[in-house]
Amino acid sequence: MDELAGSGYARLTMDRVARRAGVGKSAIYRRWPSKQDMIVEVLARLSIPAGPVPDTGSLRGDVRAMLQSVFDWLTDPRIRAVLPDLIAESDRNPVLAAAVAHHVTRPRLTWSRTALDRACDRGELAADDIDLVQDLLIAPIFWRVTHTRPVDDQYLDRLTQLTTGGR
Template identity: 55%
Template sequence: MTRRAPTGAALLQPGVTKAITDAVLAEWAEQGYARLSMESVAKRAGVGKSALYRRWPSKQEMAMAVLADFSVALAATPDTGSLRGDLREALDSVLTWLTDPSFSRIMPDLAAEATRNPELCAFMKNMIGTPRRERSAVMLHRAVERGELRADVDLELLQDLLAAPVYWRLSVRGFPVEPTYLDDLTDLILRAVTTTGSA
C-alpha cells in the first residue's frame, strides 16, 4: 500500500506538521480510533482542517501515517559489534516503543480496530510491521556475516521473539519489564540461536 506523499505546502511547515502529529497521538490515546476525527485533531493542533487535508486525504491515512512515523523511528538498528549487544539494545527500543505514554494506550485500541477493519490491518502491516522488521533484519544479517548467528536460523521467528515477550509481559500479564528481565531474555534468545549454543 503506497503512502500519499505530503504536498510541497506541507513540507514547508514542519512546525505545523509537528503540532498535528502530537495532536493525532494525543487524541487517539484519549478518545480511541472510532472517535478520532480530523476536526478534533485540527482543533487540538490549532490549525485549520485544510492543513490536515494537504497532508492526508482521510482520517485513516492521517492516523496510520503519524503512527508509522512514530513507530518506525523507534525501530533500532544497533551495531554494537556483538549479537548480544545488538539484541539487548533492540529489546530496549521495543520497551521504549511499547511504554510510550500515548502509544501504550493506542496499541490495544489499534489491535482491536484492525480485527474489524481489513484496510487498517493492511496499513498497520505495511507501514509499521514491515519497515520495523526490515530494520531489525539488517542487525541479524550482520550477525550471520560475523558468524555469531547460525545461517539456518528462522529470522522471521527470531524477530517475533524480539517483541512478543515484552508485549505479552506488559499488555497481557500486566507486569513491569525490568532491566534484569531484558538481560535474561537476551541470554535466552542467544542460547537458542547462536552458533555456539550458549551466551
C-alpha cells in the same frame, strides 16, 4: 496523535480533532479526506526509525540493545495507548491493517534484520532462526507492557540470554 491516544480509533472524530487543533472541521478535511487517511499519516509518524541498528559485534549484545530499543518504544505513553487499539482495529479494517504493516511492522523488521543478518555472517545465528528471533524481540515485551507486568533490566537481560541460547 494525542486525540487518538485519548479516545481510541473507534471514538475518534474529526470534530474532536479540529477542536483540539483549534481549527474548523473544514481545515481538517482539506488535509485528510477521512479519519482513516488521518490515521494512516499518524502511523507514518509511528514508524520513525528505532535509531541506529545495533552493532556491538555479538548477537547477544545486539539482541540486548534491540530489546532495550523495543522497550523504550513500547513504553512511550502515546505508543502504549495507540498501538494495541490500532492492532485490534486492524482486524476489522484491511486498509488500516495494511498501513500498520507498512508503517510500523515492516520498518522494525527491516531494522532488526540488519543486525541479525550480521550475526548469521559471524556464524552466531542460523538464517532459519531470524524470524523467530524477531518475534522474541517484541512479543514478550509487548505482552508484558500491555498487561502491566514489570519489565526491568533484569528481565531484559534474562530475555536476551534465553533468546541467544545462553544460560
